[in-house]
Amino acid sequence: MISTHLSDYSFEFPKELIASRTPGKGKTKILHCSKNGGPLEIVPAPKIVDFFNPGDCIVVNNTKVIPARLYGHTMHGGEVEVLLVQTLFPDEQGHARWEAWVRPGKAFQIGRELEIAGVKVTVEAINPDGARVIRFDTTPVELEAIMNKQGHVPLPPYINRPDDEEDKKAYQTIFAKYNGAVAAPTASLHFSAEMLNDLRAKGVLIAEVTLHVGPGTFQNISEEDFREHKMHGEHYELTQENADIINNARKAGGRIVPIGTTSTRVIETIAAEDGTLKAETGVTHAFFYPGYRYKITDGLLTNFHWPKSSLILLVAAFYGRENTLAAYKYAVEHQLHLFSYGDGMLIL
CATH class of the missing domain: 2.40.10.240 (QueA-like)
Structure with a gap:
């Protein structure tokens, strides 16, 4: 029985684990969570390249954070x-x-x-x-x-300090191209240029989407039955060129792995029932929670998210509530850093 009670998607953590700064691109830690239920393993970010196969396709968000x-x-x-x-x-x-x-x-x-x-x-x-x-x-x-x-970098509300010069680069991903976000697609902050080169050298494809992340990403859910929550809207775009990259990768047997919840929202919003994509621009109010059947997502790289948030529900919809909470418990016990500037998890 799938729980629709928001309080069932919470976890305890010491405040010291909230990352107020990032160690830098390619310098974080990633908790590898096997989709097949294998043992959890913490690796340096560059080692995630080993978990991908030639022909797999990662989907990144190329939005750029504005000094909003x-x-x-x-x-x-x-x-x-x-x-x-x-x-x-x-x-x-x-x-x-x-x-x-x-x-x-x-x-x-x-x-x-x-x-x-x-x-x-x-x-x-x-x-x-x-x-x-x-x-x-x-x-x-x-x-x-x-x-x-x-303008100032719009750091998340739980980073309890003023922004500074360092944040102008630290809170921007290497994929950033198009102005419009007021929060970074933080899963992409784990990537360095070297990691990207290593993925390409291995034959991993890279597709881009645009989703301008809004402040609603930090919006609390107030309803205990989270199905009653009204999701904020965010503007997105997928070009035909990038739709073709993803569709062709799927046809050839490659796995589609969105980098972050924002890329996931875009491809799952657009995907037909058979998982195929087409070029599309619009505003998505999509809300993915346990019980949702993913149409195109085969893996997910994401950060650790705030308890009882729409983002942890998206992860639980993909990985299962028990698995997700077990992974978060493991992360806290092993003192991984949490949230936007923190470490991440790869479910693959």
Whole structure:
């Protein structure tokens, strides 16, 4: 019987295991979890190459994290903060408009004017989820330059320190190409250029998807029956070229291994019942939890996720609740580092 109780997907961990910094690309540890129920094994990240076969295909997310956190003040001098979530069409005058999460909310009433990163901002609307639609008194191009100069890396809420120069590179994957994410697809942070070269040399194929990770990835589930949870939407794209790489790998008997929950969301959203893919762009609200039958995913490299999160449910849907919690218990006992800047697990 599959449990649909959120409290059944929790685990205990000491706070010291939350990684506040990464040891660097290719320098983390990976817990190898055999899909067939073999023994758990901790290996250095570069050793995961050994678990892949020629003809296998990894699927990576090429989104790029933007410096989306900006600070400013009200017209009375009170400090405020915005996290830019989704760019919107400019207004008729060409002013940049964004959907944003804001603090404190009371400072962002409709019609209110503030100054953010030295630019006048007007609150246009309040969305049902509390996000604000804000208009900057500058163009999108000018705002991008301001963000690159004054914006801050949007570190996850459980990393309890300010961002710094090191994070600008550390929180960006080697696959990053297209601006739009406000959280990194962290499973890809385990990869170094050398690891990628070793995979290619072994005959492993690499396909790319784009999913612009939103702050909803950290959203808590409030319903004990998690099936009632409404999943946040995230923009995705799969090109025909990359769909062909994956489809051809499958036809030739290769295994499809998404790198992270974000890549998994894209290919499972698009896949037909027989697992074939086609080029597609859209917004996915897909929510994968135990009971879901994966259509195309044969393995999964992912980080360790927050207890009772949609992400741990996605992993449990693939690997089983008991296996997942046993792996997390093993990771904690062996003092692996957790969450975005931490170590990872390869289920293959």
